[in-house]
Every structure is written in C-alpha cells, then in structure tokens.
Amino acid sequence: MEDLLEVSCPYCEFPLSIPDNLWYISCGNCGKHLDLKSQYAFLRGLDAFQEGQKLFQEIHPKRRMRREFFMTGDREALELFRLAFSSLQVAFSAELAPAQKILGVEMMCSMTQEFQKRLMVSPLEAQYWNTLMVEHTAQREYDHLTEKLAGPRSGLFSFFLRMRWILRQRQLTKSLDKLDKKIRSLEASMEIIDIPRARDLDWKPRPSGH
Numbered sequence: 001m002e003d004l005l006e007v008s009c010p011y012c013e014f015p016l017s018i019p020d021n022l023w024y025i026s027c028g029n030c031g032k033h034l035d036l037k038s039q040y041a042f043l044r045g046l047d048a049f050q051e052g053q054k055l056f057q058e059i060h061p062k063r064r065m066r067r068e069f070f071m072t073g074d075r076e077a078l079e080l081f082r083l084a085f086s087s088l089q090v091a092f093s094a095e096l097a098p099a100q101k102i103l104g105v106e107m108m109c110s111m112t113q114e115f116q117k118r119l120m121v122s123p124l125e126a127q128y129w130n131t132l133m134v135e136h137t138a139q140r141e142y143d144h145l146t147e148k149l150a151g152p153r154s155g156l157f158s159f160f161l162r163m164r165w166i167l168r169q170r171q172l173t174k175s176l177d178k179l180d181k182k183i184r185s186l187e188a189s190m191e192i193i194d195i196p197r198a199r200d201l202d203w204k205p206r207p208s209g210h
Contacts, residue, residue, distance in 0.1 A: 010039065010097035038094035042104065045087030049107045052080030056114070078118070081111045092196035102136050105198050109133040128186045132198055135179045139203050142172045146206050173205055 005018045014029035023036050055077035088104050096104065112126040145165045153162065187195055 007039075009034070010100050032097075035094035038091045038096060041087045041090035042096060042100055045084045045091055045104070045107065048080045048084035048087060049111070052077045052084060053110075055080065078114070078120075081114060085111050085115075089196070092198050093194065095197055098200060101198055101200060102140075105129060105132045105136055108198070122190075124186060124190050128183070128190065131179060131183055131186065135176065135183065135199065138172050138176050138179065139200060142169055142176070142205060145169050145172075169205070 005020060007016050007018060008014065009016055009027040009030060009032065011032045012027065012030040014027055016025065016027065018025055018036065024034065025036060026033050056074075059074060059077070084107065088108055091100075091104060109126075109129040109132070112121050112129045115121040116123065116126040145168060149162060149165055149169075153159070183199070
C-alpha cells in the first residue's frame with residue numbers, strides 16, 4: 001500500500017493526501033499549484049526555528065554564569081537556526097502561500113539578527129531580511145485600513161477617522177515605494193543570483209472607496 005502524507009493546503013487549508021514520491025501537486029479545492037520540495041523545506045525550517053528559539057529562551061541570563069551550559073545551549077540553538085536558515089532558503093526558491101511568506105520572512109529576520117551578533121552574516125543580509133519584513137508589515141497595515149474604509153460611514157467622528165486612515169494609507173504608499181527601491185538596491189549590492197521569492201510582488205494598493 002502506498003504511503004500517503006496527510007497535510008493541509010497552505011492556501012485554503014483543504015486536506016491533501018500526498019504520495020511520498022510526488023514533488024508537485026495541485027490542490028483539489030482551490031487549484032493552487034504546490035511545489036512540494038519547497039513546502040517540505042518550509043516545514044523543516046519552521047520546526048528547526050521553533051526548536052532553536054525555544055533553546056535560546058531557555059538560556060536564562062542567570063544561567064550564563066555557568067559558561068559550560070551557556071556554550072552548549074547556545075551552540076545547539078545556533079545549529080538549529082542554521083538548519084532552519086538553509087531550509088527556508090530552499091523554501092523560498094519556489095512560490096509559497098502569502099501567510100508562509102510572511103512567517104518565513106519573520107523567521108529569517110529573527111535568525112539573521114542572531115547571526116549578525118556573532119558575525120555569521122553580513123550586515124547587508126540582515127538589513128535585507130529586516131527590510132522585507134517591514135515591507136510585509138506595511139502592506140498588511142494598508143490592507144487592514146482598506147477594509148476599515150470599506151465599512152459604514154456615519155457621523156462627524158467617522159469622517160475625521162476616515163480621513164486619518166486615508167492619510168495613513170498615503171504615507172504607507174510613499175513608504176512602500178521607498179522600500180521597493182531599497183530592496184532592489186540591496187539585492188543588487190548583495191549580487192543575489194537567485195532572488196528569494198519572499199516578496200508579494202502581486203501586491204498593489206486596492207481602491208478603498210474613499
């Protein structure tokens with residue numbers, strides 16, 4: 001009997017049964033095409049990151065007086081972060097679901113900050129992932145404001161509140177334009193050959209019915 005892996009579609013959470021020798025599949029519910037090598041790499045990266053993060057949290061400052069414990073715990077956590085980092089690099093070689101991109105970028109940003117403290121990555125790389133996280137955050141804030149502006153209008157207070165949201169969206173639009181230029185400049189400076197598919201390049205400011 002063929003072994004099947006039970007997972008959920010990262011786009012619509014529809015349950016999928018996947019043979020262990022398959023590398024590509026389309027969701028029977030939403031039709032999204034999934035690169036399973038990328039999906040498996042993402043899950044490996046997530047597991048390793050969570051384990052490494054837990055170890056870092058367990059290294060309480062008071063325990064650092066015991067150098068042996070600190071060195072062992074720190075080393076194990078860093079090894080897990082290295083595994084997570086390399087796995088997510090593989091995951092970002094193909095298209096991930098939007099929620100996976102956001103979580104993946106947050107993990108890469110967190111790990112490069114730890115690596116930079118130990119001179120394990122260049123400042124440019126740490127800045128790159130941090131800028132990607134800022135971009136994702138700004139896009140989500142813009143979309144959230146669009147949803148608010150689509151709500152019912154009533155009263156003078158509502159008018160001034162809506163104006164504040166509209167002004168904030170204009171600020172975010174300008175910031176996102178600057179972020180796009182900064183990210184492209186960082187990619188050029190780092191001479192990245194295979195640019196990670198970590199950005200939502202399809203994102204556009206949506207009309208909000210101002």
